[in-house]
Amino acid sequence: VKTLMLTVLVIMLSDVAGVAQESVLVLQGGTLIDGTGGAPIEDAVVVVRGGRISAVGRRAQIQLPAEATVIQTDGQTILPGLVDMHLHLQPWKIPLYLAHGVTTAGDLHANTAWVIAQRAALEAGVMQGPHLFVSGARVLGPATGNLSGSFGSGFVRNVEEARLYVRYLHAIGVDHVKVDSSITDEQLKAIIDEAWKFGLPVLGHLNDIDYAMSIGMKEMEHLPPFLRSQLVREGKPVPEGRTQLYRDVDPAEFSPLIQQMVEQDVVVDVALYGWVPPEIWRSARSEIERLANDPGLAFIPDEEKAPWTEDPGEPRAGSETVAEFLTQYVEAGGKITVSSDGYRTSRIIPGFAQHLIMQGITVMGVPAMAAIQASTLWPAEALGIEEDYGSVEVGKVADFVIIEGNPLTNIATTRNIRTVIQDGNVMDTTYDPNWVNPIRYPASFR
Ligand SMILES: [Zn+2]
Structure with missing residues (x-):
């Protein structure tokens, strides 16, 4: 009886405190x-x-x-x-986000059950970290060459399986859907149709942005879908290799396609870490080395930290094309995002990458104000969470x-x-x- 009385008293007191202040x-x-x-x-x-x-x-x-x-x-x-809308979570990454000001994150492909459990642990305060929004495992289609190491991706053979997989993702509680360019045009259409019934944004890799826009797509991952459409518009052959895509386009001809994308409110996520000018990376070398050697980060496996301090070498081929696209897109009123991506072991330092990319795109010609929006409101819009965040x-x-x-x-x-x-x-x-x-x-x- 004594215990019971005490419990009642505590509840009453906390109740009063809640009302008072x-x-x-x-x-x-x-x-x-x-x-x-x-x-x-x-x-x-x-x-x-x-x-x-x-x-x-x-x-x-x-x-x-x-x-x-x-x-x-x-x-x-x-x-x-800050909002990092494109990352691939690994267990050790969590503490790095808040420490670098990233309070909200979007996972775009991880093991579905594990990443949903991560989100639950963060929501419940079992661990401290960003507000997390997840896609679960991406949708892979018939053009997939190799299914190994893909976190149990949803491999869909036809349109009906594509619809079923989206219904499964919705039922298990994802926040958005991530598609891969290995799906067919018909599957992409079915996925958008199904996902929108549940209010789930569709994000991902596309074959070409012209087709994707024609069926309502509002987000584009990486630049190749733009480059392929651009080459078709320029009457040029579309090469197989990626590097060639960046070389063959003519930035002086970008405007019509960019205008159309801006009108449709397409948010472009280029996963920019690899495009950060090497001199920017080098200017931050001492900070990067401090992070790699921070005793507080002893919980991160050494093999994950090893690539952090590797010099990026020469600027990546195609950098000028990326810089041209970003500056033209933002100038036309388009929305881009700053995100870390980083799949498995990589040079990308979670959280810290956000800042280096902001600096990198500013050097590439994007105004600082746009770089800030690309790290806050625009990625929140791409995730469909702008009513609460960004x-x-x-x-x-x-x-x-x-x-x-x-x-x-x-x-x-x-x-x-x-x-x-x-x-x-x-x-x-x-x-x-x-x-x-x-x-x-x-x-x-x-
Ligand atoms: Zn990715």
Whole structure:
């Protein structure tokens, strides 16, 4: 009886506390770049109630709540939490995202059951990390050469199987669908039709963007689907090899196809890490080496860290074409994304890659403001989660990264992270060398 009474008393007390004081957080001072592309707000105030943004504006315009936790952000820049919409999760990657200001992430192909369990563990607070949105295993089609090492991808032989696989993904609870270019045109059409019935965005690799747009596609992974359509429009043969695609197109002829893509609101995700100019990578070498040798990151297998410090060598063939596309697309009003990708062991450092790519595309000619949007609101739109994430606007989830410096004059300052806030909570992003992902990764996954 005693225990029971105590329980009742505790519930009553916490109930009263909940009514009396909803947690209120205020960010006060500094510059706000809100992710919408609007002019920066100087001497800004952001008010957060119950994990959501309740007011945004200049200090003079905002009535400050009486009882609030105030974080002084004078001399700093407040950005929305960063969104990496294209990654492939591995158990050790999780702590690196928040530490680099990535508060939201989209997985575009992993083992379905495992990645859904990761999302659940993050939602439940079993581990700390980004808000995670998942595709489960991608859809592979008849043109697939090799099914090994594909996390149990949904291999579909015909249109009916394609529809069934989308229904299965929806039933198991994915957030979006990832397609591979090995599916047929008819299968892609059926997948879009089926996925949209459930409100699931379709993202992925395509054969050509002209066909994909004709059936409503709103997202394009990598540049080859654009390049193939562009070559057809230019009356040139479409070569087999990828490198040749970048060489054969004429950037002076890009405009009509780009215009059409912008009109259809196609978000372009080029998985840009490999295109970052090598001199940018070299300028960050000391930071990269510090990460590779950080004792706090002892939980990351050595073989995963080994490639991080490898010099990228010469600029990748086709870099000028990529730079031309990105600058023209953004100038025409198109939306691009900054994302890490990184499949299995690679040179890509989760979280850190986001910043290096922002800097890289700025050097390639993309304005700094667009690089910020490509890391916040635009990827949120591609994932269909822009009502909650991607910008600092009233009603949205209170995710912020607060940095030292002005990213509009020097985009590299996004790496000077001072505070990371998720759901209105200041996050402790200190690395724990003994960190273990609570949901192991079976050895059979490759
Ligand atoms: Zn990928």
